Amino acid sequence: MVPAPAKPAIPNWTGFYLGSEIGYLNMDTNFPGIDGDDPIAGFTAGYDYDFGSFVLGTAVDYDWTSLNLTPAVQAENILRVKVRGGVKMGRGLAYATGGYTNLDTNIVGDVDGYFIGGGYDYMVGDHLTIGGELLYHDYDNFTGTPVGAEATTLAVRTVFKF
Numbered sequence: 001m002v003p004a005p006a007k008p009a010i011p012n013w014t015g016f017y018l019g020s021e022i023g024y025l026n027m028d029t030n031f032p033g034i035d036g037d038d039p040i041a042g043f044t045a046g047y048d049y050d051f052g053s054f055v056l057g058t059a060v061d062y063d064w065t066s067l068n069l070t071p072a073v074q075a076e077n078i079l080r081v082k083v084r085g086g087v088k089m090g091r092g093l094a095y096a097t098g099g100y101t102n103l104d105t106n107i108v109g110d111v112d113g114y115f116i117g118g119g120y121d122y123m124v125g126d127h128l129t130i131g132g133e134l135l136y137h138d139y140d141n142f143t144g145t146p147v148g149a150e151a152t153t154l155a156v157r158t159v160f161k162f
Contacts, residue, residue, distance in 0.1 A: 011091055011123040013050040013057075016162045019043065021133075023155030025065050027075065031147045038067035040078070040153060048084075055093055056085045063153070074106045078137070078153070080115060091123045093131075101137050103149070111149070113139035121159070129159045 021044055026037040046059025059082050067075040079102040086095025098116040115138070121131030137151040 010088060011126070013048045013055045013088070013093060013123075013161075016045075016047050017059075017129075017159045018045045018162075019129075019157055019159030021061070021063065021155040021157040023063075023133075023153055025063075025067060025075075025078075025151060025153050027067060027069065027149055027151040029069065029147055029149045034069045034073070034147065036067050036069055038065050038075075040065045040155065042078075044157060044159065046082075046084075050088075053088050054085065055088060055095070056083075058083055063155075069105070073108055075103060076106055077104045078102070078151075079104075080135075082115075084119075093121045093123075093129075095119055095121070097133070097135070101139075103137070103139050103151070105142070108145070108147075109143040111139045111142045113137055119157075121157070123161075127161045129157075129161065131157050131159070133157060 022041045025040045028035040040063040042063030044061045048057035061080040063078045082099035084095045084097035086093045096118045101113050101115045104110040117135035119133030121129045123129050135153045139149045
């Protein structure tokens with residue numbers, strides 16, 4: 001009698017993680033002619049808890065960019081504090097995310113906002129995941145001005161789980 005093939009192990013997502021991301025930023029403002037796109041790169045750190053078929057977690061992302069919105073104004077970095085929840089799909093995790101974001105510029109100062117989006121992570125090994133994430137950001141008024149912005153980021157991520 002031939003034994004049945006072993007079922008692939010479904011990974012446990014519980015634990016801390018640290019990783020890097022690289023991607024693309026597109027930003028539009030409500031002021032004519034102030035918009036643009038640029039590469040982004042940064043890091044992510046967080047903690048997930050595995051509830052069986054559902055995963056819930058928190059994270060902090062920090063991305064650098066050098067997006068020229070005008071000849072004098074440059075977007076320099078984006079900070080995100082996020083909550084994410086998702087459904088396990090074999091070795092993958094499809095998730096929705098959202099939270100607080102802060103955009104910093106070289107001259108105008110910084111602005112707070114929110115973001116929402118989603119992503120997919122795939123556990124390549126016991127401690128390594130790769131994935132992608134698409135996020136929409138909304139920023140109201142830059143330091144008391146009537147200028148607000150909407151940004152979209154698309155990033156590829158590599159994460160080491162502890």
